[in-house]
Amino acid sequence: MLTEIENGARANDSLASFLASSGPGLSRRDRGFVTELVQGTTRMRRAIDHVLQPFLRRKLDPDVRAALRMGAHQLLHLGTPPHAAVNDTVAVTPRRASGLVNAVLRKVSNADPQWPTGAIRYSYPDWIWDLFIDTWGQDGRASLIAMNSPERPSPRPDGYIQGQASRWVSDEVDDASPDGGSMLDLCAAPGGKTTALGSQWSPLYANDIDAVRAKNLQETVGRFRPGTAVVISDGTSAAFGDSSVDAVLVDAPCTGLGALGRRSDARWQISESAISRLVLIQTALLDEAFRLLRPGGVLSYSVCTVTNEETIKVPEDFQASHRELTSIALGGSHWRPHRQGGIVLPHDQGTDGMAMFQWKRQS
Ligand SMILES: C[S@@+](CC[C@H](N)C(=O)[O-])C[C@H]1O[C@@H](n2cnc3c(N)ncnc32)[C@H](O)[C@@H]1O
Incomplete structure (x- = not known):
């Protein structure tokens, strides 16, 4: 192996x-x-x-x-x-x-x-080590060390095994829309966050671009959230009409630098140049999510990473270009305030790192 x-x-x-x-x-x-x-x-x-x-x-x-x-x-x-x-x-x-x-x-x-550098001692590529230290200082160092002893997620009450930070994302999505309605999870595979959502959502659409991952998604929702409609489409030009849903979750593809504990090989495979490529996709997904959201609806954005580009620049530029959006403060006390949203660093509570922002589209 x-x-x-x-x-x-x-x-x-x-x-x-x-x-x-x-x-x-x-x-x-x-x-x-x-x-x-x-x-x-x-x-x-x-x-x-x-x-x-x-x-x-x-x-x-x-x-x-x-x-x-x-x-x-x-x-x-x-x-x-x-x-x-x-x-x-x-x-x-x-x-x-x-x-x-x-x-x-x-x-x-x-x-x-003898350890000439922290990157060697804690076994990270130099660019990842430097990025965490430059962005987060001592917290960055503590995050990197924490990801060498990763969370061992326990099963949810329904048996699905999922990290705690992902559950917190679904909780915030639920709490921001107590009346529920129609919900589109735009980047849903393998289905962890979709299946952790509350029962107020109906219909519930789970969309993903990747047909292979969507098969896995279909199995997961079939088991843990029957009735969910799985859709395969590019979330940057999704198969839904304008203003057609009450809420959208964009759990976007990202560098995953907050989840390096979960995939032991990821630190060796991801490259720094991926950041700017992913920023473009995240922005396009948010723009499309805005098109799909009805006035008065709630849009949620989450990424399991900690770079300023993906967790500050993308959401702030997006909000700046859509004046009809107002930020919603996150409720959970586990989030560190992070501009208008929140972030959890891997050493805060021994979970994946995760950043989240939510907005309401004015009626
Ligand atoms: C962070 S993962 C989602 C994890 C999932 N929400 C969960 O909690 O189980 C990001 C997903 O986005 C999908 N994706 C990437 N680009 C996409 C696009 N343009 N449109 C829709 N989905 C996309 C990937 O296939 C991947 O499944």
């Missing part, structure tokens, strides 16, 4: 298919351990490589490097006793490299790592 992930596979997908095929033969504890080895080794790759590097003279084959990283992760971050971490790793190392892995891991177990 580790080599697959390094080649671009998603860690959550690799794990899910491995556990589905080998899961029944594994105890609950072993499933948890496999998950930690894969997620933790992927997440901490940069820190681990920094510690391994002085003990390596040549470039390693990917499978050998994966074994070494996995052993080093246990030694450096999991507190596994050295004999267990070394012996168990050697046992699963290709035989041609077992001597090397044994020798290097023994050295790692006695090493006293």
